[in-house]
Amino acid sequence: MTHSHDHDNELDPMDARVRALETILSQKGLIDPGAIDVIVDTYQNKIGPQNGARVVAKAWSDDAYATWLKEDATAAISSLGFTGRQGEHMRAVFNTPQTHNMVVCTLCSCYPWSVLGLPPVWYKSPPYRSRAVIDPRDVLEEFGVTLSKDINIRVWDSTAELRYLVVPMRPDNAQGLSEDALAALVTRDSMIGTGIVGMAS
């Protein structure tokens, strides 16, 4: 075992259960614990919302890229090096002044891992999964987002293998910023649709 945080002999039941499973599978030669370390490092440090933020920043800066992203999101996102697990079949959905987009998976927790990384707990939990489709405006209020009553809300329930990335609207006062500076403005929640991108003026 590679863990190093035991303080005494008491283990949380899940801690004990997962350790046992890892031990059994290692003894049988079915897993290599070193691969687990690499997987954890990948999703801690390499694959996360910083990837999606690059996509959004490029779409904000480059009209041709934005068009490509609209028409073939999988290829446009792959061109930036973001591919694979839970991002095999991507769709990018663009917020407009008339329509706000929000993504959910009511059936389980489908989420575009290749661009957003591991989903937050709330995204995977029953309150969001049930309420997002029924009363998204109320849900948005809980995230501190108040939409004008005349803005339409479109909720995308990820019931198959298509994965959705929301492209938020670029803040009005973000003209002339570099792609790096723009990417720094883009939040995870804005790419799920439970946030908007603001910028201190």
Next chain:
Amino acid sequence: MGFGPIAAEQDEPYFHASWEERALGVTLCCGALGLWNIDESRHSRENLHPADYYASSYYEIWIKALETLLIRHDCVTLDDLKSGISQSASRIEKPPLKPENVAAVIAAGGPCERAAQTPARYEAGTKVRVRNIHPSGHTRIPGYAKGHIGVVEEVAGVFVFPDDNAHGKGENAQWLYRVVLNGQDLWGAGSDPTLSVSIDAWESYLEPA
């Protein structure tokens, strides 16, 4: 609606305990053995007793489902799990995922779009009804959409059919459509008049409207 506030955590860490890290990793490593597919995996999670499912965190659900899959596919026995150590040699001869191959496996993912064998039955703009059917096994029709009429927005391609694939009945890929439903039609009087909800539905989930 019963489930209460969303309660989003500020600056949430990716993992809330070190066992969650191992749970993610062990689940992906076992998936890489290639003994089951994502649909069987999803079905094993949703097949937990409802009281257990709703009382379990995400990674708890993953681990409970993984144990079921490992037993079903002869990777471990109940005796192994009860004792916490391997009681016998593996009955499965599969090389483990190696650290040096993790990046390639993640980058490859598991594409599930397939070549079309038949023309699509519906086209964008077509009105369709989500069928009111209740398969006893795995399915991806959300209950709230059943019986409702929507409009096809995108003919998305031909995709592996989860209802069959989850149960070892083959991929049987079908056309997949994104169907847009009207919020007030779904949720009734008093609901948000600006709301529309889309689902991604396989062809056999739909009928002409």
